[in-house]
Amino acid sequence: SAVISQKPSRDICQRGTSLTIQCQVDSQVTMMFWYRQQPGQSLTLIATANQGSEATYESGFVIDKFPISRPNLTFSTLTVSNMSPEDSSIYLCSVGPWADTQYFGPGTRLTVL
Amino acid sequence: KNEVEQSPQNLTAQEGEFITINCSYSVGISALHWLQQHPGGGIVSLFMLSSGKKKHGRLIATINIQEKHSSLHITASHPRDSAVYICAVSSEETSGSRLTFGEGTQLTVNP
Numbered sequence: 001s002a003v004i005s006q007k008p009s010r011d012i013c014q015r016g017t018s019l020t021i022q023c024q025v026d027s028q029v030t031m032m033f034w035y036r037q038q039p040g041q042s043l044t045l046i047a048t049a050n051q052g053s054e055a056t057y058e059s060g061f062v063i064d065k066f067p068i069s070r071p072n073l074t075f076s077t078l079t080v081s082n083m084s085p086e087d088s089s090i091y092l093c094s095v096g097p098w099a100d101t102q103y104f105g106p107g108t109r110l111t112v113l
Numbered sequence: 114k115n116e117v118e119q120s121p122q123n124l125t126a127q128e129g130e131f132i133t134i135n136c137s138y139s140v141g142i143s144a145l146h147w148l149q150q151h152p153g154g155g156i157v158s159l160f161m162l163s164s165g166k167k168k169h170g171r172l173i174a175t176i177n178i179q180e181k182h183s184s185l186h187i188t189a190s191h192p193r194d195s196a197v198y199i200c201a202v203s204s205e206e207t208s209g210s211r212l213t214f215g216e217g218t219q220l221t222v223n224p
Contacts, residue, residue, distance in 0.1 A: 042214040100161040107154040
């Protein structure tokens with residue numbers, strides 16, 4: 001199994017600022033996934049973060065807006081840069097599947113004013 | 114057309130009722146997941162399946178690979194089952210761990 005923690009759990013930010021979200025896993029993992037869930041919507045994959053290489057971004061997401069770090073096998077950060085109200089979402093990291101289970105962090109609820 | 118479609122979008126039931134949530138997908142998959150999301154936002158994995166049927170307590174998940182369809186059943190529903198249920202698939206063409214999600218089904222079970 002895996003236990004995932006995220007920081008912060010929620011934040012309220014001003015337009016034009018940046019926020020870095022941390023994701024910590026209690027096991028070593030090769031791939032970590034960052035998802036966004038906009039209000040009333042389902043999850044959308046932002047990028048896949050592999051340790052030791054550049055993150056792979058999905059269509060519609062770019063590194064300048066969502067830079068990702070993956071310094072080791074248990075940790076990753078996602079930065080939401082130059083924020084606008086449209087970035088208000090829940091951001092989740094995820095790993096797996098292991099033993100038929102996909103694991104998700106508790107999420108970071110971001111509100112941009 | 115979304116790669117993963119769920120129905121219904123919203124479902125209200127009385128406690129004790131049998132509930133079915135459906136998921137159809139249009140791509141070849143390596144696995145299908147059923148997830149549960151509570152109002153606080155946390156997501157819990159219920160099932161991962163690539164064929165047949167799985168059961169855990171009052172929850173049953175089935176998949177028909179030929180028809181590209183899966184169902185999640187809840188027997189003897191209870192108000193604590195109220196949550197959003199999300200179907201997600203991992204495509205054969207991409208990493209097995211990369212998921213594509215349906216829109217979710219909001220389930221409300223009234224006492």
